[in-house]
Amino acid sequence: MKEKNIRQTLKRYLLGNAVEEDINTVDKWYASFDSAEPVSLSEDEAAATRQEIWDKIDPVLKEKKKVWILTWQWKAAAAVIIIAGATAVLLRLTRNRTGEGNAIAYTIVKTGIGERREIILRDSSRLMLDAGTIIRVADDFSKSRKIELVDGEVFFDVKTDVHRPFVIQSGELTTTVLGTAFTISAYKDLHNVSVGVVKGRVQVASQAAILSILEKDEELVYNKVGKSYKKTALDESLTAWRDGRLLLNDLSFGEMNVIIRKNFGIDIITEDDSIKNTRYTTELLASMSPTEAAEVLAAIHRLKIRLKDNKLLLYRPKP
Secondary structure, three states: OOHHHHHHHHHHHHHOOOOHHHHHHHHHHHHHHHHOOOOOOOHHHHHHHHHHHHHHHHHHHOHHHOOOOOOHHHHHHHHHHHHHHHHHHHHHHHHHHOOOOOOOOEEEEEOOOOOOEEEEOOOOOEEEEOOOOEEEEEOOOOOOEEEEEEEOEEEEEOOOOOOOOEEEEEOOEEEEEOOOEEEEEOOOOOOEEEEEEEEOOEEEEOOOOEEEEEOOOEEEEEEOOOOEEEEEEOOHHHOHHHHOEEEEEEEOHHHHHHHHHHHHOOOEEEOOHHHHOOOEEEEEEOOOOHHHHHHHHHHHOOOEEEEEOOEEEEEOOOO
């Protein structure tokens, strides 16, 4: 049945104008859901699914900025549309789990400014997301466990499964593990991607080749601009955020600003080129207010701050 005919049939059904043939068609459609493989969603996955459904409905409700006064019939219709939308999402997840369809379905998980969040995946692996982080988790874990780190920083505590490798895509890097604890820092607006191992071993590869096998207390830093990398001892700044500490370790002004914005929701600006060219090393607490964090940052580098255009301006005090 074509999409247009389906919509017309549903509309007649919802408004009570359907003929017997339409009613039987819709009833059979609902009944078909009973035979579908049930989908088990965690609390986080369910929340992401609800958000995905709302994202599809919200633009329609706001179309042409009209104000709609719903009769009881249209309220019922809207409820059924929401249920149908949820069913469509769940059916899509089921198809991907059983190998049907070509597209890979993902669940998106995000954290807001200053928010840190732990999620447990269906394989019992634990992920802790730092502030301002976005990940995409593959809905099908049957053969391999795949996650894309779109932006931000994540600590992974992965359950061992020799038959299903755990793979994280973070920009140009692919990190593969069988069972370990490690962290990846891959901010879109920073030049470096870092992978640090707390226990176990991971393999880190670029699009061109395998770069290194990392073991406990080792870190790989990959430069996205120069396509170069180095292997070092694990830097404390890569894991300190889990304890509520924010360690800025030799960051440029722009890099420092990205981290401050994600953790405290403020933009720091300057009109002084020497301040722009300064490297920033500071320890802050995630529990600080935005102003307190900026004041500590400024004091350590012997600078001052003031509000300008809803941003915090860093400047040098006059002698």
